[in-house]
Amino acid sequence: MHLFLDAEQREFQRHIARWVDERLAPQADALDRSGEFPRELFRELGGLGYYGVLYPEAYGGSGLERPYVYYMILCEELARGSLGFAAIVGMHASAATHAIYSWGSEALRQRYLVPAIRGELVGALAITEPNAGSDAAAIRTRAVKVEGGYRLTGNKIFTSNGTIADFVNVAATTDPAKRLKGIGLFLVDAKTPGFKVSRRLEKFTTHCSDAAELSFDEVFVPDECRLGAEEGSFLNAYKALTVDRIHTAALALGVGRAAYDAALQYAKDREQFGQPIGKFQAVQFKLVDMLAKLEQARLYTYYAASLADEGRPITQEAALAKIIAADGANEVCQKALNIFGGYGLMNEFPVQRYLRDSYFPMVGGGTSDIMRLIVARQLGL
Ligand SMILES: Cc1cc2nc3c(=O)[nH]c(=O)nc-3n(C[C@H](O)[C@H](O)[C@H](O)COP(=O)(O)OP(=O)(O)OC[C@H]3O[C@@H](n4cnc5c(N)ncnc54)[C@H](O)[C@@H]3O)c2cc1C
Structure with missing residues (x-):
């Protein structure tokens, strides 16, 4: 049933459905068994431009005026083939990249968003902590202001794409007493000293999409990698x-x-x-x-x-x-x-x-x- 889809959207659906039927679905059971990140498939889909559905052409995106229905089509079709793979893409192509596009500087967009849209970098978003799940305002990962940036210290859990990410957008607080208003978002490059994947969690669902425990030990984040205001962003x-x-x-x-x-x-x-x-x-x-x-x-x-x-x-x-x-x-x-x-x-x-x-x-x-x-x-x- 296509009540909301116009001719272009249906064409978009046909294309992604064909890719799912020919490339993703035949591998879905094997991916479920191995639990491995399908890097080749991930890059292939990036090369086809699908990670840019929500973004302007200037960054390699699709430049769609009304992108959300398209993004739903993409997510629905991918999940029809493999929800694990679709979860990787969903986290990467919206949650992780959206913050850079919305609140990152032009330099940051060029360094992370553009290659992420091409599928050359993988992104993650880390909010949840062992003691702060539904109550996100209770997070304890601290961002302490130092010269030229911040030092982040704390632990995150259940981070999708956490073991494979090249960058992680991390929610950290400058003042826990301020609850949500004290929390900012910081882009951490996975190569930064002090950042560590503590472990990959075993789970019974969406096997090829990882869920990681991450630790941050005085990880230096330069000012330019703060996404939005220090507090409240x-x-x-x-x-x-x-x-x-x-x-x-x-x-x-x-x-x-x-x-x-x-x-x-x-x-x-x-x-x-x-x-x-x-x-x-x-x-x-x-x-x-x-x-x-x-x-x-x-x-x-x-x-x-x-x-x-x-x-x-x-x-x-x-x-x-x-x-x-x-x-x-x-x-x-x-x-x-x-x-x-x-x-x-x-x-x-x-x-x-x-x-x-x-x-x-x-x-x-x-x-x-x-x-x-x-x-x-x-x-x-
Ligand atoms: C596979 C997977 C991938 C994930 N990926 C990410 C990710 O990439 N990044 C990230 O930051 N997080 C991620 N999460 C974390 C996810 O967002 C949290 O698991 C979720 O928000 C719930 O938190 P919790 O698991 O701590 O459960 P809890 O908050 O401890 O909840 C336990 C139970 O209590 C109920 N409950 C809690 N508070 C209330 C309330 N006020 N009223 C009524 N009921 C309540 C809940 O509904 C639930 O049934 C992921 C989780 C999973 C399982």
Whole structure:
């Protein structure tokens, strides 16, 4: 269903869908098994210009006037092939690069944003800490002003792209008592002394996208690598995360679609009691319920993206999109697993990967309950 897509957007969708079918999907199971960062694929997609969807041509970007619907198409299609790979791209091509584009100097944009858009550098965004997850204002990583810059000391956890990143945008506080208002964003080059990947965490979801624990021991960050004001700039980044929520919704939609497509085909192919299992009403009802969830998620996610394209604030819509798409896709994947019977539990069928991966959008970018909290505040509760 293409209610929100014009002819150019549909053409964009056809191109990225072909790349996913020919290049990403055939490797997705192997990537899930190895858990390795697919550097070649990452560079290839960068070479095709897809990391520039949100950025002007001057930096190698696409120069789109209304980029968010395009970005949703990209995220949905990639996640249909591999949510792990899509999560790498999503973190890189919006969350990590957006701060440099929005608050970095021209020199910083040339040094990091331009090669990142080409896929030559990988970016990450590190906010979460062992004791500060949903409560981001509680972060303890300190930024102490010194001559010519800052010294950062602290620890981050769950940083996507953390083990492979060439640069990490780090949220650090100059004054913990000021909570969110005391937090700034700092670009740390991964080659800087004192920066260390403490460990790569083992997880059951999105295997080829890493989650790292990072440590910062008096890491020197020059003044020019501060992204925005010394204090309070994280509030801007926090607002930007609102838009990232719709890309996470699109990731959920993509994996839900993959699970639905696989289950529909399986229901037509698999025979029991002398007929395809899709002839049994119980299976039909599951498939129809799955489709209903996906259509709802698609309509609402693209609606929120089109509002973002109009420059409208989407705090409530982005949170609702993430709830509808992430929780909905997880339900779709559970039903898909059920339709596959015992084969659903076998690693040779990707449906178990879809289900495992569908948990990521329910947490990444804020849990579904935190999204509910955001909407409740918007309702004045
Ligand atoms: C695979 C993965 C990749 C990630 N990538 C990144 C990344 O690149 N960069 C980054 O900075 N972070 C990243 N994160 C971190 C992610 O944003 C956090 O995990 C998330 O915000 C939740 O924080 P937490 O895990 O500490 O859970 P907690 O905040 O401890 O929450 C635990 C439970 O309590 C609930 N809860 C907490 N507070 C409230 C409240 N006020 N009201 C109601 N319920 C509440 C939550 O909904 C949840 O169910 C990633 C996480 C994962 C799993």
